[in-house]
Amino acid sequence: MSAQATAIEKLQQEVTALKEEKQHMQAVLDETLKATNHLIFNQGVLEALLYNAPDGIIVIDSNGQIETFNKAAEALFNYREIDLKHQPLNSANLFQLPEGYQGDVSQYLMEHRNVTAEQDIWGLTSEQRNIPLRISVSRLDNIQPLLFEVDDQYRDELSANSSPLLCFITDISTELQQLNNIKIQSRVMQQMALKYRSLQEKSDRANQLKSEFLANMSHELRTPMQAILGFSDRGISKADKCDRETLLKYFNNINKSGHRLLTLLNDLLDLSKLEAGKVELYCEKNDLLDTVNTSLQELKVLIDEKLLDISVEPPQVPTQACFDANKILQVVRNILSNAIKFTPKQGKITISFAAASIASQHGENEPPSAAVAVTIKDTGVGIPSNELETIFDKFTQSTKTRTGGGGTGLGLAISKEILLAHNGNITAASTENQGSQFTFTLPYELTETVHPEKATTA
Template sequence: MVEFILKYEASIRLSMFIGAAILLALWEWYRPRRKLTQNKSKRWLNNISLIISGTILVRFFIPVLAVGVAYLTEKNDWGFANHFEMSGWARFVVTFVLLDLIIYLQHLNFHEIPVLWRLHRVHHSDRDCDVSTGVRFHPIEILLSILIKMTAIIILGAPVIVVVVFELMLNVMSMFTHSNIALNERLERILRWVFVTPDMHRIHHSTRENEANSNFSFHISLWDRLFGTYIASPEGGHLKMKIGLDQFDEDQWQTFTGLLYTPFSSGNIGYSINRRDTRNADELHKLNEQLKIEINEKKEHEKELIIARDKAYEASRIKSEFLSNMSHELRTPMHAILSYSSLGMNKIDNAERDKLLGYYTRINMSGERLLVLINDLLDLSKLEAGKVDFLFKNICMQGIVESAIAELDMLAQDKGVDVRYIPAKFDTDSCVDADKIMQVMLNLLSNAIKFTPAGGMVNVQIKEQSLVIGRRNTDNSSMPALAVSVIDQGVGIPEDELEAVFDKFVQSSQTKTTAGGTGLGLSICKQIINCHRGTIAASNNSGKGAAFTFVVPRNLSGSRVF
């Protein structure tokens, strides 16, 4: 049996190696744990080239392999296992476990000792972790590992069968633990109590020092728990964990020649991974993370300050613009009042009656305009401050529309404009404040009549519509509503002014030279509709003119103060 194993040991190992590599490669292709970041074909070619080079080097310097050493040991009764009375199974288990412990300690020292780490960092510089990483070792490290293993076999007196099984398992487990396989979570948690799993060993390839200095075991996972080098999972999870060595992240180090030269690179000697002060490394990482958080918080605070500053500038600009517009609007009628009253006073003794009547008429018109402006300002101020009482009742919207049309009928006739409204064939009851909605209708309808040329037409429509509930873009709930549209045949509104016309003292550039008015009417309308939890918007007709549409929900009820 021993002679057969010695004769065909290389063939057996090669067959097992190729079979396991193909099986694991297919498995990780079918169920990958992580998305690989590098070109797989180039990585595999480089990694396999390393194991071939290492095998050639070992065969050249050490003609007798581990199994041959085990045969000599067994034949000459070397090692302590041959000097203790124990059964064959006991000897198998004891020597196998001790060999695995020695491999664990060897791995530990390849991280601990700087000279050995130079060799082992070739393995850790892989930027991904899969089946091929399990054979990615520098040829000199492979040679040293074989020598260490042979020495251990002689000291332990490991039987040939133990060494054969151990060698086969070492090859298979190295590829398995480095594989990119997504195991069933429950199965993985059970397996790791006895054996090293891919998720467990992958942590060892993290760029973080405390994680790279953990989970050194090859077969049996007990050693990491026993010696305090076990970490259950990486910080941030397996999918976010970065693999490799940052110092060798450049492409030049990922070529075959780059991998061979890596141990001899003098520019990258000092690594924290050589010093297994995990606690300090973890503390340093935590401090770095805390620093990042504080920097981010400071940046967020700076952004908030910039936003607050911009809002303050905008508020100041709006305030200045408001005061400027208000001063202009107040000054115009006031100037007319003062001018014509002064003329009347100067000519009181010799002016004709009709002349004085003209002065007083202009004073009266300016006073009324001033009163309208002041009333609008007071209304808008109260609405914005939320100090207006709203009495919501179930009212027929059609009745409000018809009343507004009737009230402005004389204005429409004088202008030669036809106001058309086709009564709705559905129930138009809606819970609104009738007086406030009437105010909105009168404003929109008077504007439409004003801007429609003689002989033109104004259309008023009521439609059923849904109103979205909530303010976020993701909100999709809605409630029944009514949409009232007033459509004129005027000059329309420039597209970039459709929203601005609802601002205070803003009038369309197309109409402000002939519009008159205070520029507050639409702002008041918007505030009233907002208080109804509705919307109001302006749009241009496909042909000519503009349309103003407000939408209010049907089911608001009760008296409420805004």
């Protein structure tokens, strides 16, 4: 082969090699272009996801500057991204740091990266309005090149600077409001439970009182009724055998039991009417001193039998007031009867008058009404301190007076209702084995009657 042919063949081989290298380079270029387009697409998708995410997202670069401030963050803080992009986070005034905090905003966010609804981290809107936030913060070391334009020199310096941060921010105002509503509902339910428990206790107490009332009523009615039936049966069986004097004794016992039964029924009727507010008061100017003296005169026989020392202290205050004379006489008679009954022979009963006041029935802002207080103090057996709260309940008698003294246990309950109807009140005090003291108070002027259940104008 000639030298020329050899040169041509070598040239053809070089051309073929160049074509193959060109094809390889073109394939590498096409692959690189495809990868670049894919990377650009992925970065676009990532940026779209960040910008359109439902939660607020703030991306902070390694220099502490805001790189991304998405649409939800704009709505949350009422700032535009264009106004904050590349601005230092520390000067953006987006978060309210605790007073005296020494670090910067990025450090504070990293410390509160797992904040819950029970902790408080607060954001600040452009109008300086506080908003409660939940924040999740992540470092972006591994995906820095996808989010930022980083040259080789800057990439080499990354290790010397702080890492970029990705902040997910959620407004928890609604959650806190719902939590607060739940707490309010819980408190309301607790109050309702307490109210129900109180009503249940009152219902149980009412049932207990009803049972006690029926038991007491049965006893109080049965005793005189048994006496009436017993003496009448005895009188019938012995009518032809016994003398007139014995029959008269039977009739007297029947008469006493009948009167006792009638008194009980009258007391029950009076109490029922008073509690229902159906008793009209005939109020006019009367003198309490005269009422006390009238009651003492009625009870004079009982007083003399026991040789009691009765002392009525000269009043130092006016004793004339507007009240129903018969009803208040009943009150004085009930209290004095108890004092006489439970004071030993040659004991002492003292009656005194004093100035008092009664809270207005028309509201706390109204001034109290001027009133007169009557105190009846004896030297009897007294009342145990733990029984003073219930002494005015129906059919309730002190354990110190329950036996041997008689009575139905209705007198003080009736007295209390009468005084309440007059806008007055009654209290008891006692030293056991040394005596008791009952004080009832009446306003000088009575414009209307007020009752715990109903009110009746006098």
